[in-house]
Amino acid sequence: MKHADQSKPRSPRRREVLAGAAAGTAAMLIPPVASAASDAGAAQASIYPARAFAQTSEAAALQAMFGKTPAHSSEVRMSAPDIAENGAVVPVAVDANLPDVTTIAIMAIDNPFTMAAAYKIPAGTSTAISSRIKLAKTTKVVTVVESAGKLYSTSKQVKVTLGGCG
Amino acid sequence: MKFAYLALALLVMTPGALASNKPDPASDLKAFQGYFLKRFPKIPLAAYVNGPYDFSKSERAQWKQIMEFPPYQFALDHGRKLFEAKFPNGKSYAACFPHGGIGIAQNYPMFDPKTGRVVTLGIAVNRCRVANGLGKLKLTTGPMADILAYMTDTSRGKTIDVTVPDNPKALAAYQAGKQYFYSRRGQLNFSCASCHVQAAGMHLRGNVLAPALGITASFPLYRSKWGNMGTLVRRFIGCNKKVRSVPDKPDSAAYRDLAYFLTSMSDGLPIAGPGARP
Amino acid sequence: MAHQILVHAMAAGGSTTVEALVKHPMDSGFVKDKAGKLIPPHYIEVIEFTHNGKVVLTGFWGPAVSKNPFIKFAFKGGKSGDSIGVSWVDNKGETASTTAKIM
Numbered sequence: 177m178k179h180a181d182q183s184k185p186r187s188p189r190r191r192e193v194l195a196g197a198a199a200g201t202a203a204m205l206i207p208p209v210a211s212a213a214s215d216a217g218a219a220q221a222s223i224y225p226a227r228a229f230a231q232t233s234e235a236a237a238l239q240a241m242f243g244k245t246p247a248h249s250s251e252v253r254m255s256a257p258d259i260a261e262n263g264a265v266v267p268v269a270v271d272a273n274l275p276d277v278t279t280i281a282i283m284a285i286d287n288p289f290t291m292a293a294a295y296k297i298p299a300g301t302s303t304a305i306s307s308r309i310k311l312a313k314t315t316k317v318v319t320v321v322e323s324a325g326k327l328y329s330t331s332k333q334v335k336v337t338l339g340g341c342g
Numbered sequence: 343m344k345f346a347y348l349a350l351a352l353l354v355m356t357p358g359a360l361a362s363n364k365p366d367p368a369s370d371l372k373a374f375q376g377y378f379l380k381r382f383p384k385i386p387l388a389a390y391v392n393g394p395y396d397f398s399k400s401e402r403a404q405w406k407q408i409m410e411f412p413p414y415q416f417a418l419d420h421g422r423k424l425f426e427a428k429f430p431n432g433k434s435y436a437a438c439f440p441h442g443g444i445g446i447a448q449n450y451p452m453f454d455p456k457t458g459r460v461v462t463l464g465i466a467v468n469r470c471r472v473a474n475g476l477g478k479l480k481l482t483t484g485p486m487a488d489i490l491a492y493m494t495d496t497s498r499g500k501t502i503d504v505t506v507p508d509n510p511k512a513l514a515a516y517q518a519g520k521q522y523f524y525s526r527r528g529q530l531n532f533s534c535a536s537c538h539v540q541a542a543g544m545h546l547r548g549n550v551l552a553p554a555l556g557i558t559a560s561f562p563l564y565r566s567k568w569g570n571m572g573t574l575v576r577r578f579i580g581c582n583k584k585v586r587s588v589p590d591k592p593d594s595a596a597y598r599d600l601a602y603f604l605t606s607m608s609d610g611l612p613i614a615g616p617g618a619r620p
Numbered sequence: 621m622a623h624q625i626l627v628h629a630m631a632a633g634g635s636t637t638v639e640a641l642v643k644h645p646m647d648s649g650f651v652k653d654k655a656g657k658l659i660p661p662h663y664i665e666v667i668e669f670t671h672n673g674k675v676v677l678t679g680f681w682g683p684a685v686s687k688n689p690f691i692k693f694a695f696k697g698g699k700s701g702d703s704i705g706v707s708w709v710d711n712k713g714e715t716a717s718t719t720a721k722i723m
Contacts, residue, residue: 569687
């Protein structure tokens with residue numbers, strides 16, 4: 177373990193890459209930089225798999241998202257803490273050593289809604305994705321990968337405890 | 343056993359004060375830092391600014407992932423904008439501080455000989471606002487935390503240097519802060535030291551208790567539990583409530599003095615704020 | 621509150637790594653406010669990343685994605701100066717977008 181690093185965040189210079197301006201509702205507040213909106217693309221609400229995100233069990237969420245069930249595979253990898261520092265911010269990193277991956281889904285089995293996040297992976301995009309999710313309580317977290325039309329999964333139990341520090 | 347050891351350590355800490363009745367911040371500093379260095383020989387002095395993260399590999403790993411893109415980044419950007427904005431009279435915060443307010447956070451809290459009181463960086467920001475015809479900001483969160491995040495970021499890595507001058511009022515403020523730190527309070531009858539000296543590095547339910555040494559260095563910070571930024575004084579209020587004691591006012595002498603004592607005990611450590619904690 | 625999206629995009633070794641931090645409350649609908657009233661759900665449903673106009677990642681998010689979401693991913697190709705676009709739409713129909721240049 178290295179002790180010397182005091183958690184230095186990235187150099188500020190790198191951070192300055194950010195941002196044209198915001199569009200949409202924010203446009204009233206901030207004038208958008210010319211053409212920023214058109215370059216940025218526009219996410220479409222219509223493609224949202226709302227039914228999959230409304231399910232409250234693993235089986236129902238899988239059925240709604242994929243219409244099939246996965247086989248366990250050690251080629252699907254997930255890194256998540258054994259004990260979450262805070263259930264509201266649990267870092268989860270997924271990866272898959274599988275060909276033609278088209279979708280990766282992350283489910284928190286004992287959350288009010290099972291499906292936490294899902295990603296469409298176009299050709300050329302890596303299967304390694306890191307994000308942060310909320311866990312309502314101690315739960316199994318499952319990562320499902322769709323590879324060449326078949327489903328593979330792995331899971332891990334993440335413990336969520338109450339913090340003591342108010 | 344640990345408690346006995348600690349009681350001994352606390353006794354050893356105060357002989358100077360007992361002998362002359364005059365507060366002796368320099369010997370306190372040596373004893374305070376020496377206590378932690380002896381108890382946790384594997385953790386070097388500067389690493390104490392990492393708070394709980396040298397005590398748990400798993401928490402450290404999660405923190406590292408959070409710090410990849412720190413959650414206080416929005417506050418930092420906002421704080422910079424606020425700090426650089428002109429007041430209605432055309433002046434700005436920079437004019438109120440040495441070096442234009444850049445890279446000075448390591449010298450706060452500071453004793454102000456004119457008023458005979460301790461001034462935290464937040465209180466100095468509010469003084470600046472009042473001097474320029476603006477209202478005070480809340481000292482706990484919101485825009486104040488954002489401004490402090492920016493100012494502290496410009497001090498990142500600089501050595502904390504809160505030297506208590508040989509002035510009776512400064513020494514009295516220091517002593518009052520020390521007294522506060524070691525006094526038990528609230529229904530649960532805990533002192534600051536109960537958790538952050540005696541139980542430092544141990545678990546309180548799911549959290550690892552941060553050692554008092556270096557604890558101020560990461561403020562203001564983004565706490566996942568809060569979902570936003572908070573200042574040191576916000577944390578004081580939270581800790582007081584947690585032991586079921588009535589918190590003091592954010593700009594009270596009690597909290598100024600506590601911040602003064604506590605920060606001075608981290609003299610020589612680097613500023614590591616703004617930070618992120620669970 | 622203005623919507624904000626912070627983006628870092630770095631090209632190295634033939635691929636580009638993108639990290640983004642998106643300002644959004646991501647209210648789950650299960651949390652009460654100080655007055656004891658449930659805060660209605662408010663979360664990003666779809667987020668899309670493009671590289672020079674071509675989609676490189678589509679994310680579907682539910683209320684279980686953390687407040688001020690963070691995401692990191694990588695794609696093959698991309699070079700310094702190329703444009704990375706990010707856009708999202710949430711369950712209330714609010715949208716935001718931004719562009720950044722690959723470092």
